[in-house]
Amino acid sequence: MNNIDSYLFISSMLFCLGLFGVITRxxxxxxxxxxxxxxxxxxxxxxxxSKFNGMNLDGHxxxxxxxVLAAAEAAVALAIIxxxxxxxxxxxxxxxxxxxx
Amino acid sequence: MAxxxxxxxxxxxxxxAAFVVLNNQLIYSAVALLFTLFGVAGLYIFLWADFIAxxxxxxxxxxxxxxxxxxxxxxxKIKSVRISHKSMQQGVGGVVSFWFFIFLxxxxxxxxxxxxxxxxPIGTVRGIGVLLLTxxxxxxxxxxxxxxxxxxxxxxxxxxxx
Numbered sequence: 001m002n003n004i005d006s007y008l009f010i011s012s013m014l015f016c017l018g019l020f021g022v023i024t025r026x027x028x029x030x031x032x033x034x035x036x037x038x039x040x041x042x043x044x045x046x047x048x049x050s051k052f053n054g055m056n057l058d059g060h061x062x063x064x065x066x067x068v069l070a071a072a073e074a075a076v077a078l079a080i081i082x083x084x085x086x087x088x089x090x091x092x093x094x095x096x097x098x099x100x101x
Numbered sequence: 102m103a104x105x106x107x108x109x110x111x112x113x114x115x116x117x118a119a120f121v122v123l124n125n126q127l128i129y130s131a132v133a134l135l136f137t138l139f140g141v142a143g144l145y146i147f148l149w150a151d152f153i154a155x156x157x158x159x160x161x162x163x164x165x166x167x168x169x170x171x172x173x174x175x176x177x178k179i180k181s182v183r184i185s186h187k188s189m190q191q192g193v194g195g196v197v198s199f200w201f202f203i204f205l206x207x208x209x210x211x212x213x214x215x216x217x218x219x220x221x222p223i224g225t226v227r228g229i230g231v232l233l234l235t236x237x238x239x240x241x242x243x244x245x246x247x248x249x250x251x252x253x254x255x256x257x258x259x260x261x262x263x
Contacts, residue, residue, distance in 0.1 A: 047148045
């Protein structure tokens with residue numbers, strides 16, 4: 001708990017779980033949840049390096065910006081997903097492939 | 102004692118994150134995401150980041166998770182009882198993310214991090230506020246413009262044709 005390795009271990013585990021979710025999920029909202037996990041893992045790294053580098057607050061600013069970006073991303077992504085659902089009646093990311101045809 | 106609390110929070114975070122990506126019921130995944138986000142907020146408190154922990158709970162749990170649950174409910178038919186979804190290629194995804202984890206683990210144990218000690222601050226809010234209005238003024242303004250754009254864009258997108 002007082003060395004940086006434990007935090008980096010937790011965040012890399014969280015990152016890999018999020019990566020697994022993004023790879024395997026086919027529901028667009030579940031993919032979005034995987035992206036949230038990845039963003040959280042990155043944020044833990046920012047805050048951890050901020051603490052273990054003499055508590056300079058630059059990492060906190062970056063964490064704050066990442067949280068704001070995640071909020072904006074979730075809002076726009078859900079608007080797009082609801083539009084896809086209204087137009088195609090599915091949110092499976094493999095079936096919503098109109099541009100490919 | 103603090104060590105025990107720390108590893109409990111870490112285990113809670115990791116296990117509920119695994120539940121998020123492995124469960125077949127989408128709404129259960131959303132509820133498990135709640136515990137993951139709270140666990141991450143607990144880790145922030147261990148990292149002396151009180152303000153970020155509060156923002157994490159306010160924005161993630163109060164905003165993003167509610168948005169996600171709204172999205173689940175709006176995109177599934179109410180009549181179908183099982184709000185479930187299939188996962189594909191779990192073998193390939195598991196292998197890829199496992200080896201990526203091994204790679205990250207080796208990297209983080211081998212790397213010589215530049216560590217310098219610090220004393221615990223009384224609070225971080227003052228320092229963050231000063232930094233936001235001096236060194237990081239331009240990113241702060243840009244991110245507020247981006248948030249405004251995302252707000253308007255989401256409203257326009259979800260209203261559809263008018």
